Amino acid sequence: xxxxxxxRLLRPGAVPVALVLLGWLALPYFDHIxxxxxxxxxxxxxxxxxxxxxxxxxxxxxxxxxxxxTAFVLGAAAGVxxxxxxxxxxxxxxxxxxxxxxxxxxxxIAWIPMAIVWFGFGSGPVIFVIANNVFFIVLYNTLLxxxxxxxxxxxxxxVLGGYxxxxxxREVLVPGxxxxxxxxxxxGLAFAWRALVxxxxxxxxxxxxxxxxxxxxxxxxxxxxxxxxxxxxxxxxMDRVLLRPIERVTVRRWGMVGQTDF
Amino acid sequence: xxxxxxxAPVLPGPARARPAGRVGHGVALVGKALLPFVVLVGLWQASxxxxxxxxxxxxxxxxxxxxxxxxxxxxxxxxxxxxSMWRWFVGVAAGAGLAVPVALVLTFYRPVARMMFPLINFFTAIVxxxxxxxxxxxxxxxxxxxxxxxxxxxxxxxLANTMTGITQIPRTSIHAARTLGANRWQMALHVLLPGSxxxxxxxxxxxxxxxxxxxxxxxxIAAQSGLGYMIFESRANQLTQRTIAGMITIGVLWLVIxxxxxxxxxxxxxxxxxxxxxxxx
Amino acid sequence: MRPLLSGDAVGMSAGGGRIEIRGxxxxxxxxxxxxPQVALAAVDLDVAPGExxxxxxxxxxxxxxxxxxxxGLFRPTSGEVLLDxxxxxxxxxxxxxxxxxxxxxxxxxxxxxxxxxxxLAGASRRDANRIAEEYLELVxxxxxxxxxxxxxxxxxxxxxxxxxxxxxKPKVLLMDEPFAAVDAQTRSVLQEELIGIWARTQQTVVFVxxxxxxxxxxxxxxxxxxxxxxxxxxxxxxxLPHDERFxxxxxxxxxxxxxxxxxxxxxxRPVRNKGSEQWSA
Numbered sequence: 001x002x003x004x005x006x007x008r009l010l011r012p013g014a015v016p017v018a019l020v021l022l023g024w025l026a027l028p029y030f031d032h033i034x035x036x037x038x039x040x041x042x043x044x045x046x047x048x049x050x051x052x053x054x055x056x057x058x059x060x061x062x063x064x065x066x067x068x069x070t071a072f073v074l075g076a077a078a079g080v081x082x083x084x085x086x087x088x089x090x091x092x093x094x095x096x097x098x099x100x101x102x103x104x105x106x107x108x109i110a111w112i113p114m115a116i117v118w119f120g121f122g123s124g125p126v127i128f129v130i131a132n133n134v135f136f137i138v139l140y141n142t143l144l145x146x147x148x149x150x151x152x153x154x155x156x157x158x159v160l161g162g163y164x165x166x167x168x169x170r171e172v173l174v175p176g177x178x179x180x181x182x183x184x185x186x187x188g189l190a191f192a193w194r195a196l197v198x199x200x201x202x203x204x205x206x207x208x209x210x211x212x213x214x215x216x217x218x219x220x221x222x223x224x225x226x227x228x229x230x231x232x233x234x235x236x237x238m239d240r241v242l243l244r245p246i247e248r249v250t251v252r253r254w255g256m257v258g259q260t261d262f
Numbered sequence: 263x264x265x266x267x268x269x270a271p272v273l274p275g276p277a278r279a280r281p282a283g284r285v286g287h288g289v290a291l292v293g294k295a296l297l298p299f300v301v302l303v304g305l306w307q308a309s310x311x312x313x314x315x316x317x318x319x320x321x322x323x324x325x326x327x328x329x330x331x332x333x334x335x336x337x338x339x340x341x342x343x344x345x346s347m348w349r350w351f352v353g354v355a356a357g358a359g360l361a362v363p364v365a366l367v368l369t370f371y372r373p374v375a376r377m378m379f380p381l382i383n384f385f386t387a388i389v390x391x392x393x394x395x396x397x398x399x400x401x402x403x404x405x406x407x408x409x410x411x412x413x414x415x416x417x418x419x420x421l422a423n424t425m426t427g428i429t430q431i432p433r434t435s436i437h438a439a440r441t442l443g444a445n446r447w448q449m450a451l452h453v454l455l456p457g458s459x460x461x462x463x464x465x466x467x468x469x470x471x472x473x474x475x476x477x478x479x480x481x482x483i484a485a486q487s488g489l490g491y492m493i494f495e496s497r498a499n500q501l502t503q504r505t506i507a508g509m510i511t512i513g514v515l516w517l518v519i520x521x522x523x524x525x526x527x528x529x530x531x532x533x534x535x536x537x538x539x540x541x542x543x
Numbered sequence: 544m545r546p547l548l549s550g551d552a553v554g555m556s557a558g559g560g561r562i563e564i565r566g567x568x569x570x571x572x573x574x575x576x577x578x579p580q581v582a583l584a585a586v587d588l589d590v591a592p593g594e595x596x597x598x599x600x601x602x603x604x605x606x607x608x609x610x611x612x613x614x615g616l617f618r619p620t621s622g623e624v625l626l627d628x629x630x631x632x633x634x635x636x637x638x639x640x641x642x643x644x645x646x647x648x649x650x651x652x653x654x655x656x657x658x659x660x661x662x663l664a665g666a667s668r669r670d671a672n673r674i675a676e677e678y679l680e681l682v683x684x685x686x687x688x689x690x691x692x693x694x695x696x697x698x699x700x701x702x703x704x705x706x707x708x709x710x711x712k713p714k715v716l717l718m719d720e721p722f723a724a725v726d727a728q729t730r731s732v733l734q735e736e737l738i739g740i741w742a743r744t745q746q747t748v749v750f751v752x753x754x755x756x757x758x759x760x761x762x763x764x765x766x767x768x769x770x771x772x773x774x775x776x777x778x779x780x781x782x783l784p785h786d787e788r789f790x791x792x793x794x795x796x797x798x799x800x801x802x803x804x805x806x807x808x809x810x811x812r813p814v815r816n817k818g819s820e821q822w823s824a
Binding site: 150152153155156157158159160161162163167171172175176178250253254 | 614615616633634635636638639640642644646647648649650651659660663664691693707708711
Binding site: 014016036037095096098099101102103105108109110111112113114116118193194195201202212215216221225227228231233236239 | 294295318380381384390475482496505516517
C-alpha cells in the first residue's frame with residue numbers, strides 16, 4: 001500500500017478529475033456565463049486562500065465541527081443506549097417502537113422551526129436537529145445489529161456458564177450488535193454532516209452553512225463554491241481518518257462484514 | 263431440525279424479531295400500536311398544562327387539532343402537500359431515471375467506471391443541500407432548485423445499488439445468456455436490468471427517503487410554497503401550531519409513502535423472484 | 544466446586560455424569576397452528592457415567608430437541624432430566640454443548656473463545672488463556688489461538704468448538720450433529736480424534752446424528768428414535784471395542800452394525816396417519 005502520492009496521481013481516476021479541472025480552467029473563454037453563477041477556478045482558488053488567511057474559513061469550520069461533535073456524541077450515545085434497552089425488554093420494545101417509527105418519519109430537518117422557537121438562532125437548534133437525526137439512525141442500526149445475532153450465540157454462552165444477563169450483554173449482545181452500531185455511526189455521521197450544513201443555512205449565524213448561504217445572498221459565487229469544496233473534502237477526510245480505521249480493527253477483522261465500497 | 267427454531271425459548275433472551283402480523287390479531291395489533299400514541303398525546307397535554315408555556319413555545323394538542331381543521335378548510339394543507347409531492351416525485355424520478363442508464367454504462371465499460379469512481383465519490387461526499395446556494399444563484403428560488411437537489415441526492419444511492427445489483431447477478435445467468443447468443447444490449451435488456459432490479463428498487467427506496475428529507479430542507483431555504491415552507495414560515499409568524507400540524511403531516515405522509523408504496527414495491531420485486539439480498543452474518 | 548486446574552488439566556473428568564431422562568414430553572406451537580405439535584412423547588432413557596450414546600433418527604424425530612432439553616436450553620412440557628440425581632432446570636457448565644453450527648463467537652479470537660468457559664467460572668485471564676492453550680493442543684491445533692473463527696476451515700472451527708466445550712470441564716458432553724457440516728474426509732478424522740479425546744477424559748457423551756455409519760463407529764449404545772411424535776424405538780449395544788473400530792480390517796463389522804441400524808431406522812419412518820397435521824406445514 002506504499003504508493004507515493006505523485007504515483008497515485010497517475011491512476012486512471014485522475015483523468016476525469018483533470019478533465020473537470022481543465023474545463024473549469026477554460027471557463028473564462030466562455031464569457032457569456034456570469035462569474036457569480038460559475039466562478040472561475042482562479043477566482044475560487046484566491047477566494048479559498050483569502051478565507052483561509054483571514055481565518056474566516058477556520059472559524060466557520062471550527063463552529064461547524066464543534067456542533068457536529070457535540071450533536072453526534074449526544075445522539076449516538078442515546079441511540080445505542082435506547083437500542084440496547086429496547087432489545088433487552090420486550091414490553092419497552094412494544095411500547096416505544098411505534099412512537100419511534102413515527103418520530104423517525106418526521107424528517108429531522110422538519111424540527112428546525114420548533115428548534116429555533118425553543119433555542120433561538122445559533123448552536124442550539126443545530127445541535128438539537130442533528131442529534132435527533134443521529135439518534136434515529138444509530139438506534140435503528142443498533143436494533144438491526146442486535147437482531148442479526150443468531151440465537152445460538154446466546155445458547156453457546158449459556159452452556160459455558162454465562163447465566164447472568166449482564167454476561168450475556170457483555171459477551172454477546174454488545175459485540176454482536178457492533179456491526180450494526182458501527183454502520184449506524186458511519187451513516188449517522190454522514191447524515192449529521194448533511195444536516196449540519198442545511199441547518200446552519202437556516203438557523204445559525206455562523207458556521208460553514210451560514211457562510212455559504214450568506215455568500216449566495218450577496219451573489220458571491222466564489223465563496224459558495226469554496227464552501228462546497230470544503231464540505232466534500234472534510235467528509236472524505238472524516239470517512240478515511242475516523243470511520244474506516246475503526247471498522248477495520250473491529251467488525252472487518254472479525255469477518256463480520258465484507259468490502260462494501262465502490 | 264424442523265420445529266426447534268420455532269419452539270418457545272426457555273429463557274428471556276433478548277427480544278427476537280416480532281412475528282409477522284397475523285390476520286386474526288389485526289385488531290389487537292392496531293390497538294397495541296395506537297396505545298403509545300394515546301399515551302403520548304396524554305403526556306403532551308399534561309406537560310403543556312404543567313409547564314404552563316405559551317402556545318407559541320408549546321402548542322397544546324387541542325389547538326393543533328383545530329389548526330388542522332382550519333388548514334384543511336382553507337385548502338392550504340392540501341395544496342401545499344400537492345406542491346411538495348409533485349416536486350418530490352419529479353426529483354426522484356429524474357435522479358433515478360438518470361442513475362440506471364449510467365449504472366449500465368459503467369458496468370459495460372469497466373475502465374470508464376474505474377476512472378469515474380473518484381469523481382463520483384467526491385460528488386457523493388458533497389451534501390446536496392450545500393449546492394442549494396449555488397442553485398439559487400443559477401435559477402432563483404422555487405421548483406428547479408428543489409427538484410435539482412432531490413434528483414442529486416437520489417442519483418447516488420440508485421447508482422450504487424443498481425451497480426451492486428448487477429454484480430450480484432449469478433455468473434451462470436450471464437453465461438447462459440451468452441451461450442444463447444445475446445449481444446450487449448440484449449444482455450442488458452434480458453439479464454442485467456431485471457437482475458439488478460432488486461438493487462435498483464432498494465436504491466430508489468433509499469434515495470426517495472433522502473429526497474424527502476431534502477425536499478423539506480430545500481423548501482425551507484428556497485421556496486415560497488410547500489410543506490417545508492409552511493412549517494418554517496408559520497414559526498416566523500408566531501403560528502407554531504401550524505408548524506406542529508405541518509410536522510405531523512410530514513411524518514404521516516412519509517409513513518404512508520414508505521409503508522404502502524415503497525416497501526410493497528420492494529417486496530413485490532425482491533420476494534416474488536425469490537431474490538433476497540443476503541442477510542449479513 | 545470442582546477445581547479448575549488440576550495438575551493435569553486435560554485429564555479425566557471429575558467423575559459422575561449419569562443422565563436420567565424421565566418421561567420427557569415436549570410440545571411446541573408452530574406459528575399459525577391451533578394445536579400444539581408433539582415433538583417428544585414420553586421418552587425414558589438412562590445414560591451411564593462415561594458412556595458414549597448416539598441418538599439416531601431421521602430429521603424431525605426430536606433427537607435434537609431431546610438433546611436441547613438435556614442441555615437445559617429447552618424446558619420439557621412434562622417429565623424431567625436428572626444429572627447425577629439433581630434435576631436439570633436450565634443450562635449449566637455441567638453439560639457442555641457442541642452445536643452443529645459451531646457457534647463460536649466471531650468477535651473473539653479462538654483462544655478467547657476457548658478461554659470463555661474458564662473465565663465465566665472465575666479463572667483469571669492468564670489462567671484461562673493457559674487452559675485454552677492446553678485444549679488447543681489437545682485438539683491438535685496449538686498454533687491458531689490468535690486467529691479469528693472466520694479465518695479457520697470448517698473442520699478447524701469444529702475442533703475449536705469442541706475445545707471450547709471441553710475447556711469448561713463439563714461432566715457430560717452433548718453434541719448436536721457436530722460433524723454434519725464438514726466434508727467426509729474431515730469428518731472421519733474428527734470422529735477418530737473425538738474417540739481419542741473421549742478415551743482420555745472418559746466423559747459421558749450424548750451424540751446426535753442421522754448417520755448410521757457415524758453411530759456404528761462412535762457409540763457404546765445407539766438409541767434409535769422414531770418420528771411424529773419422537774419416541775425411543777429401540778436401543779442397540781455396539782459390542783465392538785472402540786479402539787479397533789477405525790481399523791480398516793474392522794470395516795465390514797462396522798458396516799454390519801450400520802446395516803442393522805439402518806433397517807431399524809427405515810422401519811421407524813413416520814406413518815402418515817389420516818388427518819395428521821404434522822406434515823402439512
